[in-house]
């Protein structure tokens with residue numbers, strides 16, 4: 001078996017039977033090629049990039065000791081675009097909590113399908129559409145994403161996740177000499193303390209969290225080595241996208257605006273860490289003993305904020321040479337302050353979604369709920385129908401044997 005076939009077989013196990021898997025080359029002048037080419041140039045080993053269409057929201061890298069495969073997917077970009085629209089959008093505050101809750105359930109439902117928890121995934125997707133009257137007005141359709149103007153926001157939305165995965169391959173090489181890497185422990189410790197001091201949690205729980213996170217076998221996201229790995233991969237993404245966005249925008253005859261770039265790096269990073277929290281919580285709710293993971297949610301909220309601090313420091317460092325440093329620092333502080341509010345909204349909604357699923361575990365549905373009428377499945381806007389169609393198709397891709405999902409599929413196919 002050649003390397004391409006080996007990676008294809010390994011990735012296939014992650015993305016389900018029906019996803020289309022295509023290797024993407026970095027050999028032309030599209031923004032994606034520019035990012036891939038620059039990433040491959042700075043990686044410590046050969047990297048192939050794979051695109052999955054019609055699959056779950058996957059974005060990860062796999063290493064086999066000599067080479068790396070990075071996977072990114074259409075579904076991931078679609079969900080990220082919806083979450084990105086919620087982050088930093090002050091004009092839609094009133095509906096933000098509800099949309100964030102529904103989006104959390106959608107993400108959880110798809111991660112649960114991948115974990116083989118099909119019945120729980122069905123509960124999540126049904127709750128995500130129940131009595132839905134408000135919809136995020138942006139990027140529901142794939143074409144909306146494809147036809148976006150190429151600018152700082154486009155580069156970040158499309159490629160921050162890819163850059164982060166490249167960041168995992170760069171982190172031992174290119175970033176090891178960075179001041180952020182050499183002072184990592186000191187910066188991270190004070191960031192964790194600061195984030196914890198701002199959260200309204202009992203002091204005993206905060207102490208327990210820090211104690212557990214430092215034990216060698218800890219899988220918490222604030223365990224020093226995993227936190228270091230993720231923070232440096234984020235910084236790697238900023239560095240790769242800095243270079244690649246300049247190049248892509250130059251081809252269009254314009255200069256990159258660093259202020260817009262910085263804002264996007266901070267905001268899209270929050271969206272990506274939100275996905276990591278969803279994955280962690282999907283594992284928690286599907287565990288037979290979920291309460292043993294109570295610290296996971298708190299740890300992930302802290303990690304999101306610490307990662308934000310690191311990206312801010314990197315951006316300050318790369319920007320300060322051209323601008324007045326007091327101005328840069330105040331500007332970045334204001335952005336981080338606004339994003340911390342959004343992190344809280346996203347994490348609260350994710351927590352509420354997880355609580356809903358833990359309760360519904362006790363009362364698993366044996367039939368589809370009576371409110372799920374054909375009129376809802378075939379709704380006029382098509383939004384609810386699309387959500388359910390994507391879900392059923394993904395469940396089929398993971399060979400579901402859940403009879404309620406089959407019943408839902410018949411309702412949609414009819």
Ligand SMILES: [Zn+2]
Nearest residue numbers: 164168230233
């Ligand atoms: Zn990562």
